[in-house]
Amino acid sequence: MPNQNVDLEKMRHSASHxxxxxxxxxxxxxxxxxxxxxxxxxxxxxxxxxPITDLDLPKIEQKMREIKNKKYxxxxxxxxxxxxxxxxxxxxxxxxxxxxxEKEGEKEIGTYTLGDFTDLCRGPHMENxxxxxxxxxxxxxxxxxxxxxxxxxxxRIYGVAFATKEELESYLNMLAEAEKRDHRKLGxxxxxxxxxxxVGSGLPLYTFKGATVRKEILNFSNELQKDIGYQExxxxxxxxADLFKVSGHYEKFKDDMFRVVSNYSxxxxxxxxxxCPHHTQIYASQKRSYRDLPIRIADxxxxxxxxxxGELTGLTRLRCFCQDDGHAFCREDQIKDxxxxxxxxxxxxxxxxxxxxxxxxxxxxxxxxxxYLGEPEVWEKSQKLLEEILVENKIDYxxxxxxxxMYGPKMDVLTRDSLGREWQxxxxxxxxIMPKRFELTYTDSDGQEKTPIMIHRxxxxxxxxxxxxxxxxxxxxxxxxxxxxxxxxxxVNDAMIVYAVALKKALEDENIRVEMDDRAESLGKxxxxxxxxxxxxxxxxxxxxxxxxxxxxxSKKEGDLGAIDLxxxxxxxxxxxxxxx
RNA sequence: GCCUCCUUAGUUCAGUGGUAGAACGGUGGUAUCGUAAACCAUAAGCGUCAGUUCGAUUCUGACAGGAGGCUCCA
Numbered sequence: 001m002p003n004q005n006v007d008l009e010k011m012r013h014s015a016s017h018x019x020x021x022x023x024x025x026x027x028x029x030x031x032x033x034x035x036x037x038x039x040x041x042x043x044x045x046x047x048x049x050x051p052i053t054d055l056d057l058p059k060i061e062q063k064m065r066e067i068k069n070k071k072y073x074x075x076x077x078x079x080x081x082x083x084x085x086x087x088x089x090x091x092x093x094x095x096x097x098x099x100x101x102e103k104e105g106e107k108e109i110g111t112y113t114l115g116d117f118t119d120l121c122r123g124p125h126m127e128n129x130x131x132x133x134x135x136x137x138x139x140x141x142x143x144x145x146x147x148x149x150x151x152x153x154x155x156r157i158y159g160v161a162f163a164t165k166e167e168l169e170s171y172l173n174m175l176a177e178a179e180k181r182d183h184r185k186l187g188x189x190x191x192x193x194x195x196x197x198x199v200g201s202g203l204p205l206y207t208f209k210g211a212t213v214r215k216e217i218l219n220f221s222n223e224l225q226k227d228i229g230y231q232e233x234x235x236x237x238x239x240x241a242d243l244f245k246v247s248g249h250y251e252k253f254k255d256d257m258f259r260v261v262s263n264y265s266x267x268x269x270x271x272x273x274x275x276c277p278h279h280t281q282i283y284a285s286q287k288r289s290y291r292d293l294p295i296r297i298a299d300x301x302x303x304x305x306x307x308x309x310g311e312l313t314g315l316t317r318l319r320c321f322c323q324d325d326g327h328a329f330c331r332e333d334q335i336k337d338x339x340x341x342x343x344x345x346x347x348x349x350x351x352x353x354x355x356x357x358x359x360x361x362x363x364x365x366x367x368x369x370x371x372y373l374g375e376p377e378v379w380e381k382s383q384k385l386l387e388e389i390l391v392e393n394k395i396d397y398x399x400x401x402x403x404x405x406m407y408g409p410k411m412d413v414l415t416r417d418s419l420g421r422e423w424q425x426x427x428x429x430x431x432x433i434m435p436k437r438f439e440l441t442y443t444d445s446d447g448q449e450k451t452p453i454m455i456h457r458x459x460x461x462x463x464x465x466x467x468x469x470x471x472x473x474x475x476x477x478x479x480x481x482x483x484x485x486x487x488x489x490x491x492v493n494d495a496m497i498v499y500a501v502a503l504k505k506a507l508e509d510e511n512i513r514v515e516m517d518d519r520a521e522s523l524g525k526x527x528x529x530x531x532x533x534x535x536x537x538x539x540x541x542x543x544x545x546x547x548x549x550x551x552x553x554x555s556k557k558e559g560d561l562g563a564i565d566l567x568x569x570x571x572x573x574x575x576x577x578x579x580x581x
Numbered sequence: 582g583c584c585u586c587c588u589u590a591g592u593u594c595a596g597u598g599g600u601a602g603a604a605c606g607g608u609g610g611u612a613u614c615g616u617a618a619a620c621c622a623u624a625a626g627c628g629u630c631a632g633u634u635c636g637a638u639u640c641u642g643a644c645a646g647g648a649g650g651c652u653c654c655a
Binding site for chain 1: 582583584585586592612613614615616617618619628645646647648649650651652653654655
């Protein structure tokens with residue numbers, strides 16, 4: 001398998017050169033950016049003299065095929081810096097890359113030629129254009145040169161490429177399938193949440209059903225954090241700017257926070273984008289002894305972030321959301337235990353949701369120290385400590401350079417949505433800095449005042465984002481414990497409603513979320529509706545059931561379960577709910 | 582915020598330079614029905630604001646909202 005992957009990457013990379021060659025033929029005055037292979041395909045960044053549109057993609061794709069079929073040999077050559085500069089003198093972006101390489105001490109640079117097109121590239125490539133497999137250009141996007149907002153925006157053309165036509169088609173089919181489980185689509189179909197232009201973008205309104213799912217997620221997180229000693233607190237949604245001036249958020253995130261103006265005071269207020277500063281003030285409200293530590297508090301308060309409009313998506317990126325957020329204030333010798341406790345809770349959560357994930361050790365970027373608070377020594381120390389915890393506990397992880405929080409390194413849990421995009425969910429963060437800035441202290445056993453360490457953590461991250469990911473994960477078919485409606489009772493005719501009502505009451509007494517479909521519709525239609533609503537259990541109430549006293553149960557997963565005693569059904573469903581199956 | 586694209590009833594979708602149809606859903610009625618859609622009737626809409634035009638839902642622009650990227654994500 002690994003070899004095949006390497007070949008695919010090489011082939012996709014060659015496909016990006018093929019794309020560039022085709023674009024050059026159609027737009028001779030184009031300037032080239034870069035064009036790497038990516039997951040499932042490739043892209044190339046161009047600077048067009050006049051903008052192109054979606055309609056140009058088929059033409060370019062056609063040209064790519066023509067060039068491919070000419071069976072050009074793809075030949076690599078090392079050239080001197082000087083020669084490269086001469087060769088690419090019409091290409092400003094390439095010249096910039098050549099200068100960068102020169103600064104890095106390179107003496108020679110690789111080039112690859114394919115027909116009339118030569119690109120700056122270290123390769124490797126397929127030997128002949130005919131070896132490039134099946135491809136399709138998929139979309140057009142703007143992308144900043146070298147990934148910086150300060151640079152010019154180039155036009156990026158994305159494509160997908162596979163070895164065979166079958167693989168390409170199966171990938172495109174997979175995408176079409178993924179679209180069906182998109183949480184924005186399912187959220188609407190299942191009536192979980194809505195948006196309103198009057199309320200504003202990124203501000204979801206949860207219906208009773210959606211609010212029920214959200215509440216279950218919160219309850220579960222709360223259960224898990226209670227088990228490891230966290231106490232739920234409640235703090236306001238806004239505060240004076242001063243709080244964020246002390247924490248350092250004001251300077252760094254001022255533009256990303258909503259400002260609130262009072263009619264009566266000159267004080268500047270902000271809606272809070274996170275809970276940590278508030279929690280420091282609960283800690284600071286009393287004298288703390290080393291014996292009191294760790295102090296663990298958790299908060300589900302709404303958070304507000306003034307995200308740029310183009311950054312919002314469904315429930316995964318919002319302007320109002322909450323976190324199953326908690327902070328532990330502890331002594332240095334307690335850090336490892338605290339970490340492992342939280343990690344344990346996170347593992348239970350993700351196992352219960354049957355979620356796949358990976359762990360990232362998020363470190364700072366030494367070359368951009370301005371993005372972080374605190375001294376390098378503190379960073380060295382805390383990053384080393386975090387890494388130790390991961391290694392000692394044999395936890396698989398990858399390193400995310402520059403992904404640290406402003407105040408410290410993190411251990412992040414990432415998962416994917418149905419389109420394969422990665423999202424951060426759980427996180428545990430080590431912070432030596434915030435407690436210092438807020439001058440938090442405790443009295444140690446030797447009578448000395450010392451500064452506690454702060455651990456920031458979230459079990460599923462933002463329950464709203466997590467709900468979006470869960471909807472896609474389950475394709476809308478929630479396990480019974482999460483399902484907004486767990487049982488739907490379907491009376492066969494009006495005469496059965498009275499028995500259905502009694503049954504509904506009996507189930508509600510056991511805290512089961514139950515609905516009754518007493519509309520004057522056919523049974524077939526009621527069943528169809530309940531199926532589309534993805535209700536885990538249907539109970540059909542008719543003459544037969546009235547006579548026998550048994551229940552006709554239909555399970556979403558297993559189909560018709562036949563006649564069951566009420567007691568037996570209750571046992572089954574309450575067990576499933578309790579065990580979160 | 583930037584690039585490309587999109588916006589027609591509550592929803593999913595047709596359609597036109599001379600102001601629009603379907604299905605489901607809603608409402609009113611008839612049928613009381615056994616494991617994925619009973620039947621009849623009925624109400625309801627061209628995102629907003631400008632411009633071009635005799636006339637704009639249709640063409641152009643701005644704004645709003647949405648999609649895919651980029652940037653950002655405490």
